[in-house]
Amino acid sequence: KNEVEQSPQNLTAQEGEFITINCSYSVGISALHWLQQHPGGGIVSLFMLSSGKKKHGRLIATINIQEKHSSLHITASHPRDSAVYICAVSFGYNTDKLIFGTGTRLQVFP
Amino acid sequence: EAQVTQNPRYLITVTGKKLTVTCSQNMNHEYMSWYRQDPGLGLRQIYYSMNVEVTDKGDVPEGYKVSRKEKRNFPLILESPSPNQTSLYFCASSTGTSGRYNEQFFGPGTRLTVL
Numbered sequence: 709k710n711e712v713e714q715s716p717q718n719l720t721a722q723e724g725e726f727i728t729i730n731c732s733y734s735v736g737i738s739a740l741h742w743l744q745q746h747p748g749g750g751i752v753s754l755f756m757l758s759s760g761k762k763k764h765g766r767l768i769a770t771i772n773i774q775e776k777h778s779s780l781h782i783t784a785s786h787p788r789d790s791a792v793y794i795c796a797v798s799f800g801y802n803t804d805k806l807i808f809g810t811g812t813r814l815q816v817f818p
Numbered sequence: 819e820a821q822v823t824q825n826p827r828y829l830i831t832v833t834g835k836k837l838t839v840t841c842s843q844n845m846n847h848e849y850m851s852w853y854r855q856d857p858g859l860g861l862r863q864i865y866y867s868m869n870v871e872v873t874d875k876g877d878v879p880e881g882y883k884v885s886r887k888e889k890r891n892f893p894l895i896l897e898s899p900s901p902n903q904t905s906l907y908f909c910a911s912s913t914g915t916s917g918r919y920n921e922q923f924f925g926p927g928t929r930l931t932v933l
Contacts, residue, residue, distance in 0.1 A: 738918055738919075739918040739919055741918075741922070743922075749906070749926075749927055750924070750926060750927075751908060751910075751924040751927075752924070753921040753922050753923070753924075756918075756919065756920065756921055758919070794860065794861060796861070798917075798918035803874075804849070804866055804868065804874070804916055804917045804918050805863060805866070805874075805875075805876050805877060806851075806863050806876070806917065806918065807863075807877060808860045808861040808862065808863075809860060810858070810859070810860040811860055
C-alpha cells in the first residue's frame with residue numbers, strides 16, 4: 709500500500725530554534741506538498757516539490773527522491789509558526805490522487 | 819478577494835437525509851478537489867476534478883458523489899449520509915488541470931455531523 713509517514717508526531721520548541729519535520733513515503737512519487745494548518749483550522753499550501761529544494765522566507769523544503777524522503781525546516785522559529793504541518797504526495801504519474809501524512813503538531817513557546 | 823467558499827460551514831443532519839455541500843472558487847481555477855479530515859487519520863481525498871465534466875476518485879470516494887457542470891462550482895453530494903461520514907470537509911482548487919503540480923487553495927471547511 710502506498711503510504712506516507714511523518715515524524716515527529718508532536719514537536720515543541722523554544723522561540724528561535726531550528727525546526728525539522730520529516731516526511732517519508734513508500735514508493736516513487738511525482739510530486740510532494742507541504743501544507744500548514746493553523747490552530748483555527750484553515751489550511752495553507754507552503755510548497756510543492758518534485759525535486760531539489762525550495763525556500764520561502766524562514767521556511768525551507770527539501771526532497772531526496774532516491775531516499776524517498778522530504779524535510780521541512782523552519783529557521784528562527786516563532787510562536788506564530790505553531791501549527792500542524794502536513795505532507796502530501798502523488799504516487800506515480802498516472803493519477804492526481806493525493807495521499808496525506810497524519811501531520812506534525814508544532815508548538816513554539818516564547 | 820480570491821477565495822474558495824464552502825456552504826454550509828456547519829451542518830447537523832440525520833442518517834439518510836440527502837445533503838449537498840457547495841464549493842465555489844473565483845480564481846478561474848481548472849482543478850478542484852474535496853477532502854475529509856478525521857482525528858488520527860488526517861486528510862483524505864474524496865474526489866477531484868481536472869476540468870468541467872471531468873472527475874475522478876480519490877482515496878475515499880464511497881458514499882459520495884460530485885459533479886462539475888461549471889468551472890467555478892464543485893458540489894459534494896451525500897445521497898444517504900451515515901454517521902461514519904461525520905467529519906470536517908475541505909474543498910480546494912488550483913491552477914492548471916493537475917492538483918499534484920500546483921499550489922492548492924483551500925476553503926474554510928465544513929463541519930458535518932450525521933446523527
